[in-house]
Amino acid sequence: MSIWETMLGLPLEGTSDGQPDGGPALIGTVRITGAWNGALDVRCTPGLARKAAAAMFACEEDALSEDEVRDSLGEIANMAGGNLKALLPQPCALSIPVVIDAADADPRPASGVCIVQFTCDADPFSVQLVDYSNEET
Amino acid sequence: MKRILIIDDSKAMRMIVARTIRQAGFGDCTIVEATNGAEGLAAVRAQTPDLVLCDWNMPEMSGYDLLEALNADGKVPPFGFITSEGTLEIKVKALEAGASFLIVKPFTVNALQDAVRGMRAA
Numbered sequence: 001m002s003i004w005e006t007m008l009g010l011p012l013e014g015t016s017d018g019q020p021d022g023g024p025a026l027i028g029t030v031r032i033t034g035a036w037n038g039a040l041d042v043r044c045t046p047g048l049a050r051k052a053a054a055a056m057f058a059c060e061e062d063a064l065s066e067d068e069v070r071d072s073l074g075e076i077a078n079m080a081g082g083n084l085k086a087l088l089p090q091p092c093a094l095s096i097p098v099v100i101d102a103a104d105a106d107p108r109p110a111s112g113v114c115i116v117q118f119t120c121d122a123d124p125f126s127v128q129l130v131d132y133s134n135e136e137t
Numbered sequence: 138m139k140r141i142l143i144i145d146d147s148k149a150m151r152m153i154v155a156r157t158i159r160q161a162g163f164g165d166c167t168i169v170e171a172t173n174g175a176e177g178l179a180a181v182r183a184q185t186p187d188l189v190l191c192d193w194n195m196p197e198m199s200g201y202d203l204l205e206a207l208n209a210d211g212k213v214p215p216f217g218f219i220t221s222e223g224t225l226e227i228k229v230k231a232l233e234a235g236a237s238f239l240i241v242k243p244f245t246v247n248a249l250q251d252a253v254r255g256m257r258a259a
Contacts, residue, residue: 079242083221
């Protein structure tokens with residue numbers, strides 16, 4: 001994933017076990033509406049979100065506020081969503097990113113979901129694409 | 138290049154753009170920041186920068202709306218977008234509104250360097 005490598009310089013490996021289920025997680029999400037309706041979620045542990053934020057801010061992890069960690073994850077979701085949007089039928093609009101705790105997230109529909117899983121230094125990380133085209137949102 | 142205004146609602150991205158400007162060889166510039174188009178518009182009107190590097194999608198006022206407002210003012214400083222919005226439609230819209238370039242995030246030092254140098258050469 002070029003965002004991870006170009007912007008953060010962090011190692012990323014594809015895996016079949018990248019979903020941080022069970023423990024706490026943060027989700028950065030952007031909605032895409034228009035000719036295609038859906039959402040892109042970037043989900044990772046709070047620890048990995050902090051590590052990514054430290055790379056973006058070029059500082060120590062413990063120097064970051066919670067807002068800065070969330071801002072960074074939101075921007076990662078924004079970049080991923082923008083790159084995805086360019087591949088979708090047009091016209092589409094991209095929302096401002098939102099970052100939430102996974103515990104507060106609405107359950108995603110079981111259908112129309114594509115998940116790509118990674119690990120970064122053994123921390124699980126996933127990108128989830130949710131297709132709302134055939135659903136009430 | 139003396140004064141560069143970075144407009145982005147993400148603090149992390151403003152930090153990355155500022156760092157990339159320094160890495161691209163423009164370290165002697167003064168960096169000024171704004172967090173959305175409305176703040177950016179006020180900053181440009183208060184003191185015209187030598188270059189504006191602006192996000193597209195922001196709360197309160199988008200980068201495109203900011204550029205249109207500057208066009209209405211009749212005074213548009215050198216202006217480039219740095220955005221995750223990379224569709225052809227957006228690029229055409231940006232250039233037609235008077236932007237000199239549009240760089241898609243994630244971006245490299247070379248991409249910013251080439252865009253700024255290309256603008257200065259034009």
